Amino acid sequence: MQQTDGAVRTAGRPRSEKAEKAIIEAALDILGEGSGVSELSIEAIAARAGVGKTTIYRRWSNKEDLVVDALASLKPPIAPLKGVSVRDDLVAYLQVVQSESVHVRTRCIMNIAMSQSDKHPRVAERFHEIAIKPRQELLSAVLERGMANGELRADLDVPMAMAILSGTMMWRTKWADGPLPADLAERIVDEVLLGFRPR
Amino acid sequence: MQQTDGAVRTAGRPRSEKAEKAIIEAALDILGEGSGVSELSIEAIAARAGVGKTTIYRRWSNKEDLVVDALASLKPPIAPLKGVSVRDDLVAYLQVVQSESVHVRTRCIMNIAMSQSDKHPRVAERFHEIAIKPRQELLSAVLERGMANGELRADLDVPMAMAILSGTMMWRTKWADGPLPADLAERIVDEVLLGFRPR
Structure with a gap:
């Protein structure tokens, strides 16, 4: 309620991308400081972003949708x-994943978000739909192309192959206690392809 | 301070395994409800466990050590x-990891703990030393045995192979939206061994 003045101040202003970005960043900042989704309040986000609550509600009708968009901004679509x-292609894909993982804030926020998927199933589901599923589709398309053109075994288990590639990169970034090797993506792909290529 | 009566009530009681277990479970319960390590208080743990603060301080001189022991209790040593x-051996190892991951509470607590390793490096470090390192040593010993006896390629990259095995299981359990296949460990190992065996 203490933000009413802010809301009045910004009333009538056109919905701006700048405000939207500030709101998303504010939500991520607060999540990154260790706040759970339950404790996150629209008031706090508005105060941090320097906007009124009305500006937020004009764009997001509820907190969950805002959190989904904030999380999805950390996993933007991967360029073709x-x-x-x-x-x-597999190396390029994993390089994007690796480059995202170097940001401690991103890893921290993702961990918090993941640890709350039981409490906030709608957030987890929407985040998966918007941010994760398109990446999975991209990766499976690469593997299926390889199976079709003979670069990979025709009997490759695609979901398992995706878990091997993504899981190995996640494991390496999760436990890293120093800078990751610059050629990590290449090393993972070359090791894993020994089992994926035709015999 | 409101727990002083509790502390008096239990003063003089011999250090019991039962109280220790109740304290560990209380700490895990509170962590599992989404509390960060910073917000976790000895008072709250004592109240939940039904013991006095003195009972806790008799065993753990600080909160961080208690959190480390609580986390380590979720990753007990793996039987030979x-x-x-x-x-x-690889299947048996991954079966243990899979069986632990079915507990939502465990996954939730581990995620919270991992998301706080930047804020609480001592907790992360000690947890790694007590609970993770022995498992890594067990796994690398199995792989090295295979390299020595010809079951695996002599030029296998052991840290990478460990990341592939553990990362794939982690990935499958992390994103699972239903019960995991009972033969998941076998399927992962058999898929991965295609690349690990001598050519």
Whole structure:
């Protein structure tokens, strides 16, 4: 309620991308400081972003939707892959994942978000739909292309292969206690492809 | 301070395993409800466990050590593996990991603990030393045995192989939205061994 003045101040202002970005960043900041989704309040986000609550409610009708968009901003769509060699596409894909993981704040927020999927199933479900599923589709398309053109075994278990690639990168970034090797994505892909290629 | 009566009530009682277990469970319960390590208080743990603060301080001189022991209780030492086939030892190892992951509370607590390793490096470090390192040593010993006896490639990258095995299981349990296949450990090991075995 103490933000009413803020809301009045911004009333009538056109919905701006700048305000939206400030709101998303404010939500991420507060989550990154260890706040759970339950404790996160629209008031706190508004105060941090320097906007009124009305500005937030004009864009997001509830806190959960805002949290979903904030989390999804950390996993933006991956740019189209080259589509020439399967090996190079897999390396490029994992390089994006690795580059995102170097941000402690991102890892921290993702961990918090994941640890709350039981309490906030709608957030987890929407986040998966918006941010995770498109990446999974991209990755499975690369593997299926390789199975079709003979770069990979025709009997490859695609969901398992995806878990091996993504899980290995997650494991390496999760437990890293120093900078990760610059060629980590290449090393993972080359090791894993020994089992994925035709015999 | 409101627990002083409790402390008096239990003063003089011999350090009991039962009280220790109740304290550990109380700490895990509160962590599992979404409390961060910072917000966790000895008062709250004592109240939940039905013991006095003195009982806690008699065993743990600070909150961080108690949290480490509580987390480590979720990752107890793995019983000795059979030591016959490398494939079967790897399956047995991953079966333990899978069986632990079915407990939502455990996953939730581990996620919270992991998300706080930047804020509480001592907790993360001690937990790694007590609970994670012995498991890593067990796993690397199995792989090295396989490299020595010809079950695995002599040039296998052991840390990478460990990341592939553990990361794949973590990935599958993390994103599971239903019961995991009973033969998941076997399927992971058999898929991964295609790349680990001699050519």
